[in-house]
Amino acid sequence: MAQYQITVDSQLLHQLFLGNSQDSGVAKLLESVLNQVLQAQATEQLGAEPYERTDERQAYRNGTYPHQLTTRVGTITLRVPRIRGGKFSTELFARYQLSEQALVLALMEMVVHGVSTRKVAQITEELCGTEFSKSTVSDLCKRLDPMVTAWNNRPLHASSFPFVIVDALYLKVREEGRVRSRGTLIGIGVNADGYREVLGVMLGDSESEASWSEFFGWLKSRGLKGVDLIVSDDHGGLVRAIRRNFQGVTWQRCQTHFMRNILDATPKSLQDEIHSRIRPIL
Structure with a gap:
């Protein structure tokens, strides 16, 4: 392990022991030590001190650039050396990079589970003690x-x-600077072993026959095969697209949608009774 000679400014020691904030x-x-x-x-890699002329010099310094590092005692700014005609390498950030990767993975998992970017930003600020904007979280999750x-x-x-079970879910999507409602077409398959898979x-722009036909054509182009039964609601465009793209396949109306349609047309005072009578029939 390399050993370095470090000097500590007396003013820093005074601030450490007598300052108002010990963490500061x-x-x-x-920050000074790092x-x-x-x-x-940088001196080791170049083979020379700043402004030193030696035959062993490998390259030349070219200033520094700031790099912020979030630690348990606060955010510090490091001055990372630049090397002209070469690249400065250090293992100093290795542990930090591993922690950063773990944080990014945690952010991604929260987003996958449906946590909003605003809520993720609040959670990470509470955990890390530093602020993460909604745009920062969004940029990270673009990975x-x-x-x-x-x-x-x-x-x-x-x-x-x-x-195969198909349905549409309507989501708010930001496109070209504005938020609009878009239909999300979803297909779920049940394989021969009885396991479901998305x-x-x-x-899609809508649940039209054209949109569903495009969706089914895309699934078949990826290798969807062996379909015997398709379950969906009775949306006209969807049913026509099923019959056009899967000839000879049995179509069944989704019982959940069917029950919902019945209850929508039932007086509220009778909904519980109707539900209890229809459910055993289905």
Whole structure:
């Protein structure tokens, strides 16, 4: 392990022991020590001190750039050396980078489970003691996009799905600077072993026959096969798209939607009784 000679400013010690905030004094001391370590590592890699002329010199310093590091005692600013004609490398941030990756994964998991970016920002501020804006959380979670895209376009050839359930969910989507409602077409397959699997998700302008036909064509192009029964609500465009794209396949009306349609047309005082009578029939 390399050893470095570190000097401590007396004013920093005074601030550490006599200052109003002990954490602030520790942060300043830590910042000073780590900046000296970075300069010492730069000297090692260059083979020369600043302004020193030696035959062993590998390259030249080219100033520094600021790098903020969030620690348990506060946020400190490090001056990372630049090297002309080369690249400065340090293991100083390795532990921090691992912690940062763990934080990013935690942020992603919260978003996947439906936590809003505003709430995620509040949670991370409480946990880390530093502020994360909604835009920062959104930018971090953009790393999910390629993973979700790869999953949503995965091949389906490996299994047959005798039973398929399709439905649409309407979500608020931000597009071109404004929020609009978009239909999210969802397909769920049940394989021969009885396990359910989300086959794919696609945004559509509406639940039209054209949108559903595009969705079914996309699933088949990825290898959807062996379909015997499709369950959905009785939306006209959806039913026509099923019959056009899956000839000979049995269609069944979704019992949940059917029950909901019946109760919507039932007086509120009779809904519980009607529900209790229809459920055993289904």
